[in-house]
Structure formats: C-alpha cells, structure tokens
Amino acid sequence: MSEDELAGIMLGLQKQGCHNINLVSPTQYAPQIAQAVRQGRAKGLTIPIVYNTGGYDMPETVALLEGIVDIYMPDMRYSDDAMALRYSNVSGYVDHNRRSVRAMHRQAGDLVLDGHGIAKKGL
Secondary structure (H helix, E strand, O other): OOHHHHHHHHHHHHHOOOOOEEEEOOHHHHHHHHHHHHHHHHOOOOOOEEEEEOOOOOHHHHHHOOOOOOEEEEOOOOOOHHHHHHHHOOOOHHHHHHHHHHHHHHHHOOOEEOOOOOEEEEO
16 A cells, blocks of 8 residues: 555544554554555644564664654564574574664663553653
C-alpha cells in the first residue's frame, strides 16, 4: 500500500478510538512508515506510534524514526553473544542490541503512562 493509504488507515483507527498505532516487526518498512506518519499527523493523527521491533535495528533506522515514534517496544532476546549465535545465528548481538535500545531511549525517554495505565511515550 502507499504511504497515503497507510496514513488513512492510521487516521481511521484513531477515529475508531484506538489508543495507539502498534507497528509489529516494521523495520523493513521504516522509511515508508515515517512518511505515512508525517502525512497522518498533517491530517490530525495524534495517537502514539508504537514501534514493536526485534531490537536489532541499524542506527540509521533508529535515527530516521526520531520524532516519528512515540513508544519503542524492542526485544532484548539475549544477554550472551554465544546464545545469540547458537539460537539466532547472529554475532555481536548484545552490543548491537544495547546500542539500538539506548538510541531509542535517548529519543523517547522513560515509559510514561496516562492515568489508566495506557502508554503515551517512552521505552
């Protein structure tokens, strides 16, 4: 779908009363998502954008999402590189993941909830 169509879907979900737009495993579409959110915001999109990711994002991707994503929800699957290599066949996972998550935290800050326990921004 086009960025304009995605923006329209987001606006429709907001109109239906959704608390947020939760994008699951969205990394390969980050540029298109960023553009769709910009278009949606220009048309009144105000609900938080949640980026639910595997947490192995490139620094350039996280930088692209600055000002776009309100809530980051990354995985932190391994705290041991040997386990990451064994189970997911990735080397250097721990350092890469932690750098990504730190960049996300710099952008969004600590998790902030509203009075009903609904996330509004943060990591």
